[in-house]
Amino acid sequence: MTARNILFIMCDQLRWDYLGCTGHPSIRTPNIDALAARGLRFDRAYVQSPICGPSRMSFYTGRYVRSHGSTWNMVPLKVGERTMGEYLRPLGLRTALCGKTHMTADLEGMQRLGLSKTEGIGALLSECGFEVWDRLDGVHPTGGKMPSHYNRYLADEGYEGENPWQDWAAAAEDADGTLLSGWLMKNARHPARVRLEDSETNYTTRRAMEFIDKAGDTPWCLHLSYIKPHWPYIAPAPYHDMYSAEDVPDAIRDRAERVDPHPLLAAYQAHRTSKCMSRDDVRRTVIPVYMGLITQIDDQIGELMRHLEATGRLDETLIVFTSDHGDYLGDHWLGEKELFHEQSVRVPLIVVDPDARADATRGRVNADLVEAIDLVPTFIEAAGGEVPDHILEGRSLLPLVHGATEWPRDAAISEYDFAFREARTLLGRDISDCRAVMVFDGRYKLVHVTGHRPMLFDLQADPQEFVDIGNDPASRGLRDRLEKRLFRWMEQLRTRTTMTDARVDQLTEIEKDEGIWIGFWDEQDVERAMKSPKGRS
Structure with a gap:
């Protein structure tokens, strides 16, 4: 159904x-x-x-x-x-x-x-x-x-403290009842204090x-x-x-x-x-x-x-x-x-x-x-x-x-803004220059990093992504191809979101139908344009 x-x-x-x-x-x-x-x-x-x-x-x-x-x-x-x-x-x-x-x-x-x-x-x-x-x-x-x-639920169920989530769901305790913070990875193997049904x-x-x-x-x-x-x-x-x-x-x-x-x-x-x-x-x-x-x-x-x-x-x-x-x-x-x-x-x-x-x-x-x-x-x-x-x-x-067996996408795209991370200060980058974009065509994965050379991996030859060939002169043609694909992706982003393509088609060359004659020499030009298919004059 x-x-x-x-x-x-x-x-x-x-x-x-x-x-x-x-x-x-x-x-x-x-x-x-x-x-x-x-x-x-x-x-x-x-x-x-x-x-x-x-x-x-x-x-x-x-x-x-x-x-x-x-x-x-x-x-x-x-x-x-x-x-x-x-x-x-x-x-x-x-x-x-x-x-x-x-x-x-x-x-x-x-x-x-x-x-x-x-x-x-x-x-x-x-x-x-x-x-x-x-x-x-x-x-x-x-x-x-x-x-x-x-948190309100935990409080209603009798879990005490200012922050029941942190003190019960995200914490454990040792044999003496001492609170063990779940933020510390050494405590991961202890059971959370919260009851299973309340986790x-x-x-x-x-x-x-x-x-x-x-x-x-x-x-x-x-x-x-x-x-x-x-x-x-x-x-x-x-x-x-x-x-x-x-x-x-x-x-x-x-x-x-x-x-x-x-x-x-x-x-x-x-x-x-x-x-x-x-x-x-x-x-x-x-x-x-x-x-x-x-x-x-x-x-x-x-x-x-x-x-x-x-x-x-x-x-x-x-x-x-x-x-x-x-x-x-x-x-x-x-x-x-x-x-x-x-x-x-x-x-x-x-x-x-x-x-x-x-x-x-x-x-x-x-x-x-x-x-x-x-x-x-x-x-x-x-x-x-x-x-x-x-x-x-x-x-x-x-x-x-x-x-269906046909699928039109030939690449996957992912983006990241690392301006909020320590990596920005370690690299000395301006906040506006902290973008990285991945384009993956199913075999080759290129990561464009603003201000640096790209990373590049061949997942067929190197499925674990250990070998970055982005700096290899032999990969120049491959880098160029993937960077062009990335640019093509940017060109295709949907920025005209307030009007449908069908409406654009309806409005194509509409001005001449409304009596706005731009670029015409004489009445015969107008007459020919009005008889021609939309978009041609």
């Missing part, structure tokens, strides 16, 4: 290769694997920026970072940018959030337009176009982003099921956005020790990467997070917990699928599972994310469509280059709407899900 509802599941900082269905040797994710068996798994899906905020803004707007302008986590999304809720609500879908968006509202722009962040359209604009069912952005340090729905992942799943139950017969798009396995790397029992150091894959790195590396790579390798995560003892401590957090999410997705089935909604819901970016976990001598190796910029993506037209691709793996921006047009098409191609820069995935 055609989908009535859309369940848009996103994890935070989940690597593409830390699932059973994507080939991890020891992690257990049977419920996510079952989604892949029921739907189409896209093996080469890339985010438009390898950090939370700008990546999510691209997911929600269907536009590249250079177009929507939210280049880093604290950079507001411009008040004029349309998001998925604005496209789906007119199509009859209640569009709600349960979890994280990392949205920063353009309060200055709203104030200029006289919009209140608590009322009407202003309330939606300040929440990235979502009706907020429950917002949990994940990191709520004392003095930071407090309060939250989750972030279980709470968010339960709230999502409450939304589904209360929505009744109204069609909906629910963005279920888990904040894990993002740091702090601490898990509730029994997930804290479900895996051991023996389950940790060897680090994907080579000592050659530290010999005369590209300046941007060297700067990131010098970051504290990279130095810490590159240590073998840290990897053996942290990664088993990262894996446990993933299995916890998988278990909760199993609960959610059973709930959808029991309530009769499973076969009428389009389900998408993905992540906002990856996690280096010490690979390439790096921690966190933010650069453009596969561990950071490539994400899992599974689409389960109940439509019978998708039967031909169930359980299959698609190798086309797809991007985060493709989901908004996918949802619009699934809801029966017309995709506004003059605004959206992504393409609907439904043709591929329904068995």
Whole structure:
């Protein structure tokens, strides 16, 4: 049947290769694997920026970072940018959030337009176009982003302290009852103090099921956005020790990467997070917990699928599972994310469509280059709407899900603004000159870095991206070709967002039809022009 509802599941900082269905040797994710068996798994899906905020803004707007302008986590999304809720609500879908968006509202722009962040359209604009069912952005340090729905829930459940999230969900305790901070990676193997049923992942799943139950017969798009396995790397029992150091894959790195590396790579390798995560003892401590957090999410997705089935909604819901970016976990001598190796910029993506037209691709793996921006047009098409191609820069995935073999994208693009990072000061760059852009054609990956030579990798000859050939004279022609492709991408960005292509066609040469005769010599010229096809005179 055609989908009535859309369940848009996103994890935070989940690597593409830390699932059973994507080939991890020891992690257990049977419920996510079952989604892949029921739907189409896209093996080469890339985010438009390898950090939370700008990546999510691209997911929600269907536009590249250079177009929507939210280049880093604290950079507001411009008040004029349309998001998925604005496209789906007119199509009859209640569009709600349960979890994280990392949205920063353009309060200055709203104030200029006289919009209140608590009322009407202003309330939606300040929440990235979502009706907020429950917002949990994940990191709520004392003095930071407090309060939250989750913190209020913990307080109501009797968890004491000024900041229950930090003191219970993001903390452990030793045998003497001493508080152990989850921010410190040495404490990762201790269980979180919070009860399992009150942990972030279980709470968010339960709230999502409450939304589904209360929505009744109204069609909906629910963005279920888990904040894990993002740091702090601490898990509730029994997930804290479900895996051991023996389950940790060897680090994907080579000592050659530290010999005369590209300046941007060297700067990131010098970051504290990279130095810490590159240590073998840290990897053996942290990664088993990262894996446990993933299995916890998988278990909760199993609960959610059973709930959808029991309530009769499973076969009428389009389900998408993905992540906002990856996690280096010490690979390439790096921690966190933010650069453009596969561990950071490539994400899992599974689409389960109940439509019978998708039967031909169930359980299959698609190798086309797809991007985060493709989901908004996918949802619009699934809801029966017309995709506004003059605004959206992504393409609907439904043709591929329904068995199409032609896909027009020949390259994936991702961007990063490192002005907010220590790398800028280490490199001595001006704030305006801290942009890096990746163009990947399926084999060759070029990273253009303002003020420096490009990085270049051949993923066929060097699938682990150990050898940067960006400075190799023999690669000159290849660099030129990819830089031209990058320039072509910039030319194609959607900047005329207030008028459709169809309307442009209607207005082409309209002035002569309205009696505005520019460039005519005499009446005969006008007569000939009026008889000729549009656009010719």
